[in-house]
Amino acid sequence: MQIRTFEGKSLSSLMAQIKKEMGPEAVILNTETIGQNGSTKYKVSVAIESSEDYPSSKKNGLSIPEAKLTVPQEEWFKTIMLEWENFKESIFTLLEPQSKLKLPAKYAQAIRYLEKQGVKKEILINIISSTNIKDNSLLGVLKEKIKVKPWPKNFLNKKIHFFLGPPGCGQTSNLLKMLLKLKQLNPCNILLAYPLNGNLEGKLILEHYANLIDIDFKKISPENLDTLQNAPYDYIFIDLPHQLQEFKKFLSLKKNSSCLHVSLSPVYEENYLRLFLNKVGINKISSLIWTRLDEATKLGSIINFCVDYNLPISFLSYGSQLKNSSFMGNKDKILRYIFKREIN
Ligand SMILES: Nc1nc2c(ncn2[C@@H]2O[C@H](COP(=O)(O)OP(=O)(O)OP(=O)(O)O)[C@@H](O)[C@H]2O)c(=O)[nH]1
Ligand SMILES: [Mg+2]
Structure with a gap:
């Protein structure tokens, strides 16, 4: 808290000076009238909450409301x-x-x-x-x-599948698990695409599995997304980069023939996940994937997000291994997992 004392002969001009120098949020602590050689003087003590609110210390010459807007x-x-x-x-x-x-x-x-x-x-x-x-x-x-849209049967008419999530949320693992489920159902011509600025570890994992299951693996950039869209593939899976600017470039080019699946984990703090969804844009998201369920002590976020965002759950993951560690969106199974931590 900052405290200052102002002195002057006119109370009204003193108040104007205080308002100008300390801002409208200043609080008058004390007003003293001093008689001096037949004239009157006023002494006013004023307080303001913090130095940041103090206009004379304002940064870059911004007024208080403008200064507040500079907070991220x-x-x-x-x-x-x-x-x-x-x-x-x-x-x-x-x-x-x-x-x-x-x-x-x-x-x-x-x-x-x-x-x-x-x-x-x-x-x-x-x-x-x-x-x-x-x-x-x-x-x-x-x-x-609870709203569900089980993978893969509800997404077979979409060609491009973008995968995104906060770092470490299981985005790359889910992409692979979901790709394997799709392959089981209907062996088809799939491309696994990796963005130029993605992380190296993720790239190596994807490349390894692309070779193992014998599907094409190509680098992708927002500039060649359109060309790829018309390439002779039935499905294209894209592991988006985590950086906001990078994934926004891809999402701005997203068409109706594509889907965005966002991985979230109840291991992460709920407000962090909400912030992430808002950054992505709720209306751009086609489905939610809940992951790392086995590591979470609380699973309430799954229900909270269903109610708050009305986004369907397509897939859930409860283990780091690729096999026997996931299930598709199913209301009974989700509730069973929440109450009993069991799938069947
Ligand atoms: N226990 C458990 N581990 C998981 C699950 N899903 C993924 N993991 C592990 O969590 C770690 C991160 O998973 P990734 O798939 O690399 O997550 P990501 O979001 O792509 O991570 P980055 O791109 O490196 O930020 C890996 O060690 C996975 O094996 C899960 O459901 N349960
Ligand atoms: Mg990854």
């Missing part, structure tokens, strides 16, 4: 999200005991479990208050919340 957008988004989530949490904490009273006893334990898994209170209250819960089952209500 990401930080603002995080702060606003956090405050909003805290606010909602408080409201729903107040509502919760009342809504739980309406809940049939047999579901109370399951709701407590979902709460521990990190399912948001507002979603739980919505489930509890759902009229269906009385005639239907809790699982029935939960199934209404």
Whole structure:
């Protein structure tokens, strides 16, 4: 906190000076009137929260609102999200005991479990208050919340499949697992494409498997994406680079004949994943892939994201090995995994 004292003969011009130098957010701490040789003088003590808010110390000559805009957008988004989530949490904490009273006893334990898994209170209250819960089952209500589009059968009419995710989220592994599932179903002419600025480790893994399963492996850039689109392949799989500028170039060229599958993991903090989805653009995403489920202590994000973004889940992964470590989007299996950590 910054404290300054201003002195002058006119209170109104002192106030104008304070407003100019300290900004509108300055707080008047004390005003003193001093009589001096028959004239009156004023002494005003003023405080301001931090030096950043103090216009005379402003950087690059920016006014306060402009200066605030220079804070990275990401930080603002995080702060606003956090405050909003805290606010909602408080409201729903107040509502919760009342809504739980309406809940049939047999579901109370399951709701407590979902709460521990990190399912948001507002979603739980919505489930509890759902009229269906009385005639239907809790699982029935939960199934209404989950949206799936199982891989590969729902995507066979799309030629280009982009894969993206925050670094280390299992993007490259999922691409391979999904490619193998597609190959099993219908042996066809597939190209595995790798962007010029992608990471070397991912490139080597993809190249290795492309050789092993005998499919074409080519480098790709946004400039030759159009040419490839017309190349004689049934399917083209592209492991997008993680850097924002790089993947945005590809996504700006995305056409209706292509799909974007985004890998997320409940191992990662939910706000980080939300920020990532917003960077990508929700309307560009065709499906979500949930991965590294075996490593996550909480799986509530899967339900939270279904409700918040209404994006279908195409594929899920629960192990690092390529075989017997994944299942396609299926409401029963997803709920079974969330409740029992089992597939069958
Ligand atoms: N336990 C477990 N490990 C997984 C799963 N999926 C991927 N992995 C492992 O997680 C690590 C990262 O997976 P990648 O597929 O390379 O992830 P990525 O997002 O492509 O990573 P980078 O491109 O290197 O940032 C690897 O060691 C994988 O073997 C999973 O479902 N469970
Ligand atoms: Mg990768």
